[in-house]
Amino acid sequence: MAPFSGDGALWLCLGISLFFAVRGIVTDLRQVVDLTEIKHNDREDKIISEGTEDVLKLDTLLKLSESTSHDLRAAALRIISERSTKGETRDLLLADLDCKDKVRQARALSALHFLVSNRALSRTSVCTHLRDVPTYTALINCLCNFVEEHTEQTSTTNSPILPKTRPLGEKKALHILNILLPENVPAALESGIISQWLIRYPFPCALTEPSRRQDVVILMKTWWSDDAVMSSIFGTLTQHPDGIKQLRKHGLMGSMIEENDQDDDEDNDDDEDSDVWMVDGEDTAGSSFRESSRRFQEGSAEEQALRRRRREAMVLSEGGRPLGRDDIIQRPIQDESS
Template sequence: MALQSNDRVLWLCLGVTLFFAVRGIAAELHRVRELTSIKKGEKDDQVIGEGTEDVSRSSVSSRLKDLPTYTALVNCLCNFLPEHKEEENNGNNSGSPILPKTRPQGERKALNTLDIILRENIPAALEAGVISRWLSRYPFPCVTQDESKRADVVLLTKTMYTDDSVMSSIISTLSSHQEGINQLRKYGLMGSRMEEHTRSIYDDGGGDYDDDGEEDDSDSSSDIWMVGGEDTAGLLPWTGGRRRQEGTAEEQALRRRRREAMVFSEGGRPLGRDDIIQPVQNTEDEELDAELEQLADEVDQELREEQLEAERQEQPRRSWPMWPF
């Protein structure tokens, strides 16, 4: 009898435990279903929150485009200029003509910020003095070593973009705006013999720069821009036709020798006059050229005479009327 009573108590405890376990599991599953359910009210609130965040971002970005923001950023960059004086006095022996040997960490952050917001409002940045107050006084290594290289700053930032990508991007953005180009030329950072200036002089609205009746494409020119080599880099595409039609025979021979010149460069730096090797002209070559030119003139003269003779023979003979006497 004692064993049967103990079994009953055991089964009773197991039943009660199983009952509460089943109820607890069911309640937890119901709670999980409520937590994972998507309510329409929460979705509407989320959409409203995202819209408010977008509006706040646009308002912040619009406030960053105004003149005081650019003025404060230019003032910050100007405050870093005195920290480059020690570098100028000690001399800069770095390999890059546009990247200073040392750059303050604060200036790096300011340059990155300017690169981001500059394209949003270039006229405001120019009015704040990004060129007149800061860029014109920036100690580029090529300028500190040789003041005559100041006009090559824009060209160097294009040819050596990887040396200082942030500064090159800033100057490229400024040079994409007409007022920026004017200020870069005004403060001597861009040479006056750039494409925009020359095109404004020679372009008459037709786009035909060599008077051949066809519209020319400036991108098809194979000439290369060389720093300090304006007299040896060939002819610009929009002035080539006019230049070829002018000048004496000596000037044409000089241009021919320049076209025949060889250019050697090890790479890693812009081309200069020292990289150009002119062909050697001796007396025999000059005499041979003269004989060839004389022979060509004689051949042309003979061809013209033969052509005139053929035209005379083709003309019908004039018939004379017979008058009665």
């Protein structure tokens, strides 16, 4: 009898062939995995070497910024942003921001807003190139130009701090300033953020009769939700000593004594009155401001003097019985006309 029959030899050859076929398929699959694997051995900043950054044309960078590769796209955007904040390109950007041509101004605002707020650029040093006096000067001049455009009503919100006439482009400029201001408050003060811009800004509380311009800072803290961006800008300024000095100097913030007196007066008013400040009382529906913590009122000189005398009174009690008028020692009231 033959050691292998015809069927046995066939099965043996088929098994050997299947074994080598499986090994070949496994090897090919491993090669496919190696070829398609995304490796992160090199840092993102090294994808495009520093030597080639300067020779890449803008059209090439634009195509790279539209790449499906996240790393290539981020590297291209980084190069574009750094070029935009250096040299002549930066000077042109600030010049367009400062000009009164609305088309050029709008383009400059959009470009600057992208540079300072885009997440893809958050790890770059863009803001470090935009925290000097020329940058703040151009941005503040842009905001001053917007002040002149507060002519048409764009909002129906009744607020002591938010104008109804805010131009649409001003919102983007305020957002840019809010991002850049913490980088260098002294430079912004030198550029006139308070002396040139805020002193001219049409806060509704400053346009009322009597004017409450010196209460702007307090109102920003109380009504911050009406204008969160502007309130944040004031918050940054009041955290800097020179910012507080300029706010007081230009009448946007009262003195410390006046603020303490006003706080005491407001606390007394809270105990006696409601927490609603009515404006344009004829149309009470939609014209009232509801305040959660304090109520601002203007009192007569006699009422203010009386409240001060009350604060200066001394209360003495032996205990064990209710307080009465006899326990209160108060300065004698002097005739102010004498």
